[in-house]
Each structure stands twice: as C-alpha cells, then as structure tokens.
Amino acid sequence: MTRALILFAHGARAATWAAPFERLRELTQARVPGVPVSLAFLELMEPRLPERVAELAAQGVTAVTVVPVFLGQGGHLLRDLPLIVEQLRLDHPGMAISVSGAVGEDPSVLAAMTDFCVAQL
Amino acid sequence: MTRALILFAHGARAATWAAPFERLRELTQARVPGVPVSLAFLELMEPRLPERVAELAAQGVTAVTVVPVFLGQGGHLLRDLPLIVEQLRLDHPGMAISVSGAVGEDPSVLAAMTDFCVAQL
Numbered sequence: 001m002t003r004a005l006i007l008f009a010h011g012a013r014a015a016t017w018a019a020p021f022e023r024l025r026e027l028t029q030a031r032v033p034g035v036p037v038s039l040a041f042l043e044l045m046e047p048r049l050p051e052r053v054a055e056l057a058a059q060g061v062t063a064v065t066v067v068p069v070f071l072g073q074g075g076h077l078l079r080d081l082p083l084i085v086e087q088l089r090l091d092h093p094g095m096a097i098s099v100s101g102a103v104g105e106d107p108s109v110l111a112a113m114t115d116f117c118v119a120q121l
Numbered sequence: 122m123t124r125a126l127i128l129f130a131h132g133a134r135a136a137t138w139a140a141p142f143e144r145l146r147e148l149t150q151a152r153v154p155g156v157p158v159s160l161a162f163l164e165l166m167e168p169r170l171p172e173r174v175a176e177l178a179a180q181g182v183t184a185v186t187v188v189p190v191f192l193g194q195g196g197h198l199l200r201d202l203p204l205i206v207e208q209l210r211l212d213h214p215g216m217a218i219s220v221s222g223a224v225g226e227d228p229s230v231l232a233a234m235t236d237f238c239v240a241q242l
Contacts, residue, residue: 009192012196014195016194016195019193019194020226024235035242069192069238071191072141074137078135103234104141109233110148112229112232113190114145117149117188118152118153120188
C-alpha cells in the first residue's frame with residue numbers, strides 16, 4: 001500500500017488565502033517525510049480534489065487520506081465532499097479513500113484557537 | 122472602558138456548521154469571565170456583525186475586539202470586513218473597534234492543525 005495525505009480546503013479568489021494552507025502542508029510534510037502531502041481545493045483554486053487524486057493514482061498511490069481543513073461541518077463537508085468522494089471511489093476502484101473529521105472540530109485545535117482569541121484582548 | 126470580544130465567522134446554511142464556533146466561544150468566555158464574548162457572522166447566519174456591535178454599544182461597551190475565526194485571509198477579510206468595520210466606526214464614533222489577524226494564521230493554531238493532520242495517517 002502506497003499512502004498519500006491530501007489537505008482539502010475550500011479555495012478563494014484571493015491568492016493570499018492559500019498561504020496558511022501551504023504552510024500547513026509544509027509543516028505536515030516535514031513530519032511525515034515518507035508520505036506525499038498535498039493540497040486540493042473544493043472550488044476557486046487549483047488543483048481540485050479529483051485532479052489531485054487522479055495524479056496520485058497515476059503515481060501508484062493506493063490509499064489516500066483526505067483531511068478537510070475546514071473550521072466546521074457545513075454543506076461543503078456534509079454534502080459536496082461525500083458526493084465527490086463517492087465519484088472518486090467509482091473512478092479509482094483500486095484506491096482506498098478515507099476522509100477524516102474537520103480540522104476545526106479537533107479539541108487541540110480548538111484549544112489553540114481559544115488561546116489566540118484570549119490573547120487578542 | 123468596557124470591553125467585549127467578538128468572534129467573527131463566515132456563517133453557513135447548515136446549522137451544524139456553527140457548533141465548533143459556539144464551542145470556541147464557550148471556551149474563550151470561560152477564560153475571560155469579565156468580558157462578554159459573542160459570535161457574529163458575515164453571512165447566512167445571525168447575528169451579523171453590525172447587529173452585534175449595536176447591541177454591545179447599547180449595553181455600554183466602548184471597546185470591541187473582533188477576532189476573525191477564518192483559516193486564511195481571502196476576500197472576506199481583505200475586502201468585506203474592512204468595509205463593515207469602516208461603517209461601524211462611523212455609526213459608533215464612541216466605540217474603539219480593533220480587528221485581529223485570522224485565527225488560522227496563528228503559529229500555535231497551525232501547529233495544532235499539523236498534529237491533527239499527521240494523526241489522521
């Protein structure tokens with residue numbers, strides 16, 4: 001099994017928006033040097049998730065973990081992402097695709113966000 | 122000076138989306154019991170920021186810190202929020218309104234998100 005990690009973000013028109021996601025990708029990649037870590041977007045930015053998964057499949061990756069870098073579970077994660085993943089599983093039957101919870105719902109992430117909010121006062 | 126903290130989030134159609142923001146509000150409020158901490162949204166959810174600031178002004182709050190609970194600086198933070206805050210300063214000349222950086226660009230928040238991403242493998 002050849003694994004890969006995809007950090008899945010919303011995307012935005014402003015290029016500045018991608019900076020912390022690219023930073024997150026770098027930080028994560030440094031921690032798991034043997035596993036390719038890449039970004040993919042829902043909309044407005046490239047690459048989109050299907051394009052990224054197709055690239056990884058072409059490279060021989062057989063197991064992908066998608067981490068939604070979203071603050072909460074809105075329609076994008078409840079509706080859009082499951083439909084995209086369902087189609088990806090049809091398109092890549094030899095690939096195991098798992099999807100984690102949203103980054104913003106993790107207790108440690110919430111704790112760090114709390115520290116930041118308190119520090120702004 | 123009577124202070125208040127507003128956690129400013131995007132908003133979504135799905136009610137589930139607000140859960141981590143409400144949790145963040147509770148966690149932050151517990152850390153600063155003497156300062157009212159509330160949520161306000163850019164769109165799709167209530168209350169919007171102008172409504173929340175007007176409520177706080179009516180309660181005698183004279184200094185508000187707005188913390189954007191966004192992952193990155195896209196058009197909403199670069200363009201929409203500054204326009205809203207400019208109008209709020211005209212509408213509430215006796216109130217000091219400051220805006221912090223985006224939660225998602227904080228190094229400690231990024232470190233916690235990195236831990237989460239690595240743990241999904």
